[in-house]
Amino acid sequence: MFDIGSGVWHITYLDMTIRILIALLLGGIIGFEREVNNHAAGFRTHILVCVGSATIMLLSIYGFGEFAGESNVRMDPARLAAQVITGIGFLGAGAIIRTGSFVSGLTTAASIWVVAGIGLCVGAGFYYVAVLVTLLVLVSLFVFQKWEKYILRKYRRHEMNIKMYDHQGTLGQIVEELDEQGIQIHELLVQSNNKTEEKSKTIIVRLSVKLPRENKIVSAINRIYNFEDVLSIEISNLFNLSKKLN
Known part of the structure; x- marks a missing residue:
């Protein structure tokens, strides 16, 4: 059977x-x-x-x-x-x-x-x-x-995307803040969002970075996120923060 x-x-x-x-x-x-x-x-x-x-x-x-x-x-x-x-x-x-x-x-x-x-x-x-x-x-x-x-974790690269208003000096402040927290930048690319109005013109800054200890990452993200011209921050597989606009 x-x-x-x-x-x-x-x-x-x-x-x-x-x-x-x-x-x-x-x-x-x-x-x-x-x-x-x-x-x-x-x-x-x-x-x-x-x-x-x-x-x-x-x-x-x-x-x-x-x-x-x-x-x-x-x-x-x-x-x-x-x-x-x-x-x-x-x-x-x-x-x-x-x-x-x-x-x-x-x-x-x-x-x-x-x-x-x-x-x-x-x-x-x-x-x-x-x-x-x-x-x-x-x-x-x-x-x-x-x-x-x-x-x-010290050797792996992450992609950081920062959406911000295209105002002079803001990008330099962001790079300076990352450097102070020991975050190494390997590549930096700026892309325009093609906005027609000058006041609302935004850009997306794409950075390839190496991240140090977690407390350093959190500190840098909090400081950059509080910049007036920064709209959102995203780090591959780690953070995704955005501001609500009126």
């Missing part, structure tokens, strides 16, 4: 069910971390990718077992699996968002790709590698994330 034929190209219904459930569990564990941190692809997406990959792996190995005995048929269990690795890229591309020079979603895209690999391992009965990789992914997402923020 629970057997689909016999031999290496066949599998029981019970074993198929176990593999699909394990894929659901492992994919859900990684997806839960993404969901908690409000990323584009979360709990359900990772479950679907992992279960789908396991399903395709099962199909690739056992779905054509009835033809294994034919003299002119060659079985290639890796063929459909290879298409999963190639095709999963469309989900990863959908999770990547670019805002100016700041790119987000790369880690989520990579987690989707890894979860597809985990699903393929489970579908092939390669349980040890599937569980090991799941644990390593969780360590990377939880532990390495905190380590990365702590160790690399």
